[in-house]
Amino acid sequence: MFGPDLVRRHIEAHQVPQRRAVIGYAWGYEPDLEPTRGLEEALEQNPPEVVLERYRDRPSLHDIRHPELEQYDFELERVPLPWRLFFTINCSFHREDYWGAGGSDEGFLEWGGEDQELALRLERHGLTLHFLRDAWVIEWPHERDMAVRWPQYLRT
Numbered sequence: 001m002f003g004p005d006l007v008r009r010h011i012e013a014h015q016v017p018q019r020r021a022v023i024g025y026a027w028g029y030e031p032d033l034e035p036t037r038g039l040e041e042a043l044e045q046n047p048p049e050v051v052l053e054r055y056r057d058r059p060s061l062h063d064i065r066h067p068e069l070e071q072y073d074f075e076l077e078r079v080p081l082p083w084r085l086f087f088t089i090n091c092s093f094h095r096e097d098y099w100g101a102g103g104s105d106e107g108f109l110e111w112g113g114e115d116q117e118l119a120l121r122l123e124r125h126g127l128t129l130h131f132l133r134d135a136w137v138i139e140w141p142h143e144r145d146m147a148v149r150w151p152q153y154l155r156t
Contacts, residue, residue: 001048001138009135010092019097020128021119023076024090024135026063027052035141036060048138061138069131076131086119086129090137093122101125 006024013022028036036058042051055061063069065085072078079085101121108114123129 001043001051001140003048003052003134003136003138006090006135006137009132013130013132013135014092014094018128019094019126020130021086021093021097021122022091022130022132022135023086024132024137026065026087026089026137026139027056027061028063028139028141029087029089030060030062030064039138040141043138043140051138052136074131074133076129082129083116083119083123085131086115088115088118089139090135093127097122097125097127101127 010022010024014020028039036055039051039055039061042054046054065087068079068085069076076082076085101118101124105114105117108117119129
């Protein structure tokens with residue numbers, strides 16, 4: 001579920017001289033935790049900004065990247081190897097940069113790794129990786145079998 005002004009915030013983030021790839025906050029993206037109790041029902045009945053106000057203090061709703069980003073005041077440019085924190089659940093970049101970096105690698109056939117691999121190529125293509133807290137989404141709750149997914153990620 002998109003937060004208010006998500007697209008506008010991404011567009012504005014690109015109105016700077018340097019080329020950049022932008023990522024935003026992904027509330028509820030924490031694959032190792034059970035989905036936040038009551039979140040799905042709340043999203044079915046309320047706009048995302050109301051749901052976020054109600055649930056934002058629950059650790060299970062925090063973005064999995066939150067602790068590391070918080071250490072650097074959410075300034076991705078200060079994070080060592082920032083491409084590790086790039087998830088396509090909420091991101092933007094110019095089409096020319098995407099294709100200039102080679103586009104998506106169709107060789108990824110299992111879960112995990114393709115986001116970070118793309119971010120590394122975007123970075124090598126000359127882009128700065130930038131984080132926006134106010135450009136956010138809430139991931140719709142769903143089951144994840146991390147016992148299956150984690151070994152897939154490690155193989156990538």
